[in-house]
Amino acid sequence: MNIFALTAENTTRFSLIVNILLFQLKVVGGVFGHSRALLADAINSLLDIVGNTVVWIGIRIAKRPADEGHPYGHGHADTIAALFVSTLLVITGIYIGYSAVHVIIDKDYTVPGKLATAVAAFTIVVKEILYQWTIRAGRKANSPAVIANAYDHRADVYASSGALIGIVVAQIGFPVLDPIAGFWIGFLILKNAVNLLKNNLHFLMGGAPDPAIRLKILETALAHDGVKHVREIKVRSSGPTYIADLKIMVDRDLTVHQGHDIATALKMTLRQVLDKLQDVMIHVEPFDPDREKDQK
Incomplete structure (x- = not known):
């Protein structure tokens, strides 16, 4: 089996492995690099791991043939998995935004170190590659769950970009911008998540496709x-x-x-x-x- 073959299951499995590694890297970078934005991004990666697992289960169930109990097949398992990922993204966006506001109100600022900068930059590159690979696989398979997973990767690119900007600006003397970047991350993730949620609810309710x-x-x-x-x-x-x-x-x-x-x-x-x-x-x-x- 070629794990790099462009299939829904392969991209989901590979994404799961990458997200586990990125979660660990972000925790280390956030703790030792003193970056709240990067730690918030680590929470996002933790939810990505859960989301990837659900997507993998969903696309496997969706492939099952029709049976007596499901005469039209199990295709909606894919859409349900996509809804789960969308819901996780909504929760992530709200949590990150809330945490950032809490830091701003308490004025509990820290200046991130160079390690946080390197981790954020590395995450952006890796996640953009994953997005391009996963969106192609999702469109090829016409899988709502894999497409939702791809947009989750793109949300991570936004999140890490905001974290990187906040880290760099904080390092040059404006530490308040680190949590502000965290709030912006939360807003972008929430906005994309709501759109994904609406689209997948539409399909789950028997909505017409393209x-x-x-x-x-x-x-x-x-x-x-x-x-x-x-x-x-x-x-x-x-x-x-x-x-x-x-x-x-x-x-x-x-x-x-x-x-x-x-x-x-x-x-x-x-x-x-x-x-x-x-x-x-x-x-x-x-x-x-x-x-x-x-x-x-």
């Missing part, structure tokens, strides 16, 4: 031999896959068997065109030109 998916289904159906008209298309997300319902219209003089053959062939074509289409239910209706004209 409109381009519906358009592709429509174009494929209209181009299919025997389809006269497409009356209705409904598409919903099921984790990394889609489930669609179509109402197509065929020549009213065709037999039921002929109409069924058209629907079966169209279903096969759609699943070839859209590899993430888990299932599609096609309802066949007779096409009446005069009736359709009146309805328009």
